[in-house]
Amino acid sequence: MTLPTLLDIEASGFGRGSYPIEIGLARADGSVCAFLVHPLDEWTHWDPKAELLHGISRARLEREGYPVRQVARWLNDELSDIGIAYSDSWGYDNTWMSLLFHHAGMLPAFRLEALRRLLSETQMERWSDTKEAIIREQGVLRHRAGEDARLLQLTYQRTLDY
Template sequence: MSETLPTVLDIEASGFGRGSYPIEVGIARTDGSSCAFLIQPLDEWTHWDPKAELLHGIARERLIREGYPVRQVAQWLNDELASIGKAYSDSWGYDNTWLSLLFHHAGMLPRFRLEALRILLSEAQQALWSDTKEAVIGESGIHRHRAGEDARLLQLTYQRTRLLCE
């Protein structure tokens, strides 16, 4: 496919309710590569939902041990995304909230915009999305609910639905 893939961003979090915070951020780049960083929780970030941990499989203790400081993750995102200017998310409401929280606590402003992935999709792509995503999961061996892999899954699903609609 000659068209450039969209840059996709995904965030895993401590839960979904009030007080939740980002614990991992990942991106899938336009060339199809992906990467992610665990985020070291701040002292005031205490909310922890065991149901969320069952999904992503990341223990809070691991974040404390292996996570990167909030400011370092925010700087990495700016370094990766400033020249592109935007990234896309399938859960814009949640991801944008967690991204804002990350940058606020880093004392920085994002140098890119996060937009809803659905704005890139035609009606035909939207109709195919769910079944196509399940097919890609089955074929790719992607580990769900990890930020980098989920971002790549969304990118592959986007690409496949584009091809199916041509």
């Protein structure tokens, strides 16, 4: 079985002015990768509550983050052949991804779709309990983009197996 490619984005906050700070992918083969994003000068919004969740400081982004254009190019390189990735928070993730590509001066070579489009009614009913069980079993580090993307992928896989 080929697993769907899952994309997850951590951000500076949730409201107006927020921007992507980490983008992670769980590939069809189950491998995971993630990149921190160096904030642009005009990206000033910072929500301390969001930082408490993901544990990534703005100083760390400035030190270790990759330029916006490089992250956009990486996403296109990763996803152009399959043409699609899925997100469980499509409304937020699509907005942040669009912002990233806009500031990179590029167009995405793939579509981001809502994960729920792949799920059957049975999968949706089992989703929360299954996800919580995987978190407990594997001690998943939450609110980091790569780990969250893989958690979604594992949850998808296990909900299929019922």
